[in-house]
Amino acid sequence: MRNGRLLTIDGNPADPNSQGSVCAKGVAGPSVLYDPNRLLYPLKRAGRRGEGRWLRISWEEAYTEIADRLRAIRESGRPEEFAFQQGRNRSTDIVRRFLNAFGTPSAFNHRALCSLNRRAAILATIGDSDWDLGDFENTRYVLNFGCNWAEAHQGHIPVAIRMMRARERNHAKIVTFDARLSNTAAVSDEWFCVKPGTDGLIALAMSNVICSERLWNKAWFDTWTNYSADEYAAHVRPYTPEMAEAESGVPAEAIRRVAREFAAAAPRCTTICNRGSHAHRNGFYNDRAITVLNALVGNMGHVGGWCWHPLSAWDTQALPEPGPIPPKPTARSLIAEAKDWPLANAWEGKQMRVGEIVYRWIKERRQPISALMTYNCDQAWAWPEAGLVREVLSDEELVPFHVCIDVMVSETGNLADIVLPWTTYLERWDIDSRPPQGLVDYVGLRQPVVDPLGESKDLREIFPELARRIGGGMERYFPWRTQEEYFEEYFRTVPGGFARMRANGVWQDPAKAPNYVPYERVLTAGELKGSQTDEKTGIISKGGESVGVRIGGVARRGFSTPSRKVEVHSRFIVDKGAEADRTISPLPIYEPIPGQRERLAEGKLIMISFKWNVHNAHRTLQSKWLQEISHTNPAWLNSATAARLGVEEGDWIEVTGYRPMDEHVPGGDGSPLGTLRTRVHVTEGVHPSVIAIAHNAGRTTGGPVASNGRDRTSLPGHPPSRDKDRERVWWEGSLSVAQNDIMPIYPDPVSGQQAYHDTIVSVRKVTGTG
Template identity: 70%
Template sequence: MTRDAASPPTANPDPTGGSRDGWRLSRRDLLRLGAMAAVAVGGVGAIEITDRLLDDRTGDSTPEATRIPSMCQMCTTACGIIGHVANGRLLKITGNPKDPNSQGAVCAKGVAGPSVLYDPFRMLYPLKRVGERGSGRWRRITWEEAYDEIATRLREIRDRGKPEEFAFQQGRNRSSDIVSRFLNAYGTPSHFNHRALCSANRRAAIATTIGESDWDLGDFENSRYVLNFGSNWAEAHQGHIPVAIRMMRAREKGARLVTFETRMSNTAALSDEWFCVKPGTDGLIALAMANVICREGLWDRTWLETWSNYPPDKILEHVAQYTPARAEQESGVPATTIERIAREFAAAAPECTTICNRGSQAHRNGYYNDRAITMLNALVGNMGKRGGWCWHPRSSWDKKAIPEPEPVPDKPTARSIIAEAKDWPLANAFAGKMKVAEIIYLWIREGRQKISALMTYNADTAWSWPEAQLVRGVLQDEKLIPFHVCIDVMYSETSHLADIILPWATYLERWDIDARPPQGLVDYVSLRQPVVPPRGESKDIREIFPELARRIGGGMEAYFPWATTEEYLEEYFRPVPGGFARMRADGVWMDPTKKPHYEPHTKPLTAAELDGAAEDAETGIIYKGADSKTGEPVAIGIRIGGVALRGFLTPSRKVEIYSDFVVEKGKAAGREVHPLPVYEPIPSHQREFPDDHLIMTSYKINVHNAHRTMQSKWLQEISHTNPALLNRATADKLGIGDGDWIEVTSFRPLDPAVPMGDGSELGTLRTRVRLTEGVHPLVIAIAHNAGRSVGGAYATNGKDDAAIPGYGEAADPDLDRLWWRGAISVPQNDILPIYPDPVAGGQAYHDTVVRIRKVG
């Protein structure tokens, strides 16, 4: 691959901030840090060892540093951080103790931020393709040239009345306000996210059951018993560090942790008990526990009769079919063990909770799995209780108290077939739009929606999407996507297939208003601010989008009246005491008058709320006013025991064990959706496998996250390979030894309910085997945080040493220490089929049937 540079290479700044004699973590220090990050606390201890390495050195001459609070974005958790800066260079990152979620802790990924900021292969200038798309030939252009060409293209699409033909594909987006403002002002509904590849099934299950949130927040710190269904919170949970902190405190106080998982994860290793289960059977285990709890009267019958929309005796009748014996037969967990754990869980109520994530929901039956797990909490009456299964209505800050500055554009009136994803009943049924990311590029290839311009933003779809080779084929086809702009920090498989690359500022160089679901059950707001100026000519979208809006015109510019991002944030933070200045000083603010969000459904309605309201005599539901769009009456509460309470935000204002809502959504989509939590066996798994056929699962390495970390030389040195994990007994049957090379061939599901569900062969990769007792005998597990082909020498284990214009190998003195050059690293996503749950659309990462054979 060649990349044509318009100017000679520029010397790269040393990652330590200048001098080779300055501060630097040695390889030994990094490996010690990696070892700490890999322990059970999932990185909580990493900050302790880092502080020791940085602050207790002898003979070190680190200059006095300025401490600047900000927010991490090395993963989804967005912990509060402090950047330590001297002479204009970032020296190190520590945690911000004022952050109510992370409370001063930060993991190995967060500590490694400087290695991304100062990466020698980072893109720092706008680039334009000069060869065929995918040839890797570029020339450096000015921002003026980039703005003019992009604005001209987008204006033409808009002027001919087809705004939906401009599609915006985002990955992890922590600048949601400015993205929505730009797209809504333009008028395109073709805004694609990646939620189906993350947590769609789980979110849909929670929203179905309680209505007011799609994110559970177990009150882990105060819990006495935690049932973990496939959540690896010690390494890769959405609430990673905040959850780990609270979980470990609970463990110190004697809380019991039981884990069901197909692989011995760090979380499983931390648990009192770990059960190695067959993939996709989590829901059946939960239903069998429900069977025991109901049959033996261990439930909180009073709570259920008050707050469940389905009578306890009907629940008992429904779960009778899911016996512990049946669960043992399919999952492998002994029936007597299921009975014992169900009794222990109920006995700990209400100070007990469940936690689940990709291990339970990233399946073809993931929605129903998590419906069953959620119901367990209702049965024992722990919902909203201290130490129980809790939630918060806001997954970020309080947007009523801190609203987006006016003027705010209306939502688009144009339609997007791909974004609406109507084949999946619950994909967009709730307030938090799920969308179905897996099918975007397939549907573009099939011509279901014309795309005239695509903008990808922090979304390496050509590497990280299922059937990534299909994605690459679509991105390379100029008839399908005539114009592609990629906004990202690093060169990647996706930017490799762009027409224009815009160098994005890292999270350490830009602004955001941000917050995450509050693990302490009190919402807060945070500020991400630059700790150093942007390197080279990199810019943030908060600067890019206003300029594009002004050049596109047609009224778009009216929604960007602020001269600078600081001016915009000054207005945004006006409701916060002390305003923008306080946020810059502290990095975070939480209203001290707010209390933890326990049992919000029991809040009495006020006299003002009841004024003018009407009550349904049969259901007790209290209505006031009408919906502006549908004209339907709006429920504001329910009368319970003679008291008007807020209730849950479901149609019945109760916990919906039985949901008419999802049944109706299913009918509208032409699919049957069960109103109750059920177990649906995975079709491809319901047969006797030949010895060489296994179920392939994926998992995340604790020091990597999606596509954003493999370019970090610090993190790649810790983890840079992903051999296939195979059970020793399985390997013995096939004559495979530790370290042998194998060929893994995957098959699409044999399932008419999913796209291309014909059982056909999909793809093959070659990798090496690591034998272990810590994986199910029917499973082959491969981490998907590896397998890059472009992006620099560190990201690719030495495969790609080609220079980005202005930068290159010669500029980085560390390349001679790339001792892992050539280490095996395979792209699992190339052989993962597009496999959405038929109800909610979440990707089935853990259900792919593969054939393996020993080679060479």
């Protein structure tokens, strides 16, 4: 800081995840904070939705209108008709409190557009967590299936620094399977360019090799899974490396060699995967196969192996939320339940909402909405079939009232009735922690470094005030007078309390040890008191719930699955499928994408999406520092594919997206969805059946920086920009296309995960400038 102005950002060395490192997005924080096109005052629509005509209003006017609307909905007895949509949310406590106090279950997030298949596969298999945390720093071998941890991953910098330490200290080998030469693939020891959606088949073929050559840890598998190693060997026998080569393009001998190397490194070996493996129609099965591959070599929970932590954030039992706590809503909501997908909400408390389908439901009037509040989620630009989202948000009969809370004007905000200026993370209080890469949970405090600019406010100010104005009992759940008073109470169990958190920014209980082999923990006499043991299964039950399992006569904790073991064969998912009249295989399998082979034979391509290391979904494109680095997104084509299509570097092409040919998917009739025009980047760094387009471009609003000069709107009440860089956007007019306009809504029938990497497109060369 200098003279009250933020100049630079460094990482906090006390943070156990980042350990003082930050990425480009962190360094660029000041350019977001001082963005001249930020929202600074409440705005009210003055024309039709989408016209971009606004009036500046006071917070009093905004609060009054919003509270009046929401009060009427609540008093109507249909609280579920108030829907709340969120993007990335680090204020889960205050959001949950407000929605529960209101009584609406109609909240949906971007889980199905991000990580639903991955989480469902892990929960179904081990039950202890919905996210794996490989012990990368101590590993010797990493199999990476479609995870771009060097650029765009939930763990990003914490994962990257541990990967690099493993290479330096342990001579760890990293092998990456990905359809595109990402920065992660580039820093790996080996990169195999795979056909999208075949990652699970490669893992099954490796399992075949490990079983047939008896490279497995048979004793561990037979002890700690609910399926014998011999049975699993029989199951994977048809999945030969030759079969995997024919589908994926990875040579059979390479699959055999890598499988042998992986097994030889056990237990100090692990897998890592992300949207490259699970954001597919078959993604649940892909990640199940990859997860069980770890069990086969017995690395689960071991130092340097495939690990996890039961908490993905801070320990809410050690740090209980200040009371009084509102009860959970009793109203019913199609948005919340998503019953068409067996595993969408199969695990209590995980909120695996199938968010991409909601706007289709609203259009079909399956889900009545009286008011919608969107928070940090630019769905009118960032969601599949974004044109459908814009159509629904434009219709005042379908969405009578829409409030948008965000830092900048966006395509979504442009379709709101009231826009509220949200503080950046540099101007607000928050509780912050992430999945602990060191396998010990921690809690962090986000605190303002500058006063909020203009009249921007955070949810922790907005929601308590709305609750008081709505009334009807809501106000009693917000008894504190200031945010600091709330955090004083929240951190009272931390040694040194709120003062310590303000000084250090983070706290980790020194008495806690890394979460290694938690399933081996021997149950105490107190835990066993009053329990019963099933002589056939060894499962120990108490009070009607399983608490452990006897292994070799010893009562151990086991896994948090029905069998208290790794569920290679899952009866749970079969039963969930039956409830929804859907067949789910109890074992990991490979399931080809319906219709894909036939459409590729017609000359069509698979469109995939990726993110640059300097951008974060919709939240960074207004940063002039980051946008100057990356502001365009031409389509990547393999040189052989380009030659077949008769196109060269820089040529213009027209890309037409199609809906899937899949009877289990809403609108799965194979029809054209839309077209876009873009330029070609010819490269060997992408699979021949693929066209790859970056997600981080294509804005039409948000100011000249975000939109490459398309939008120069001045907001009412905002002072004229004094930013000397406003007229120095040298990349004005650069190519920038919105990929999601031609990407169909495509939920995996098992969990509801959006199949981001299965969009079928046709490509033709065109003349002109797009």
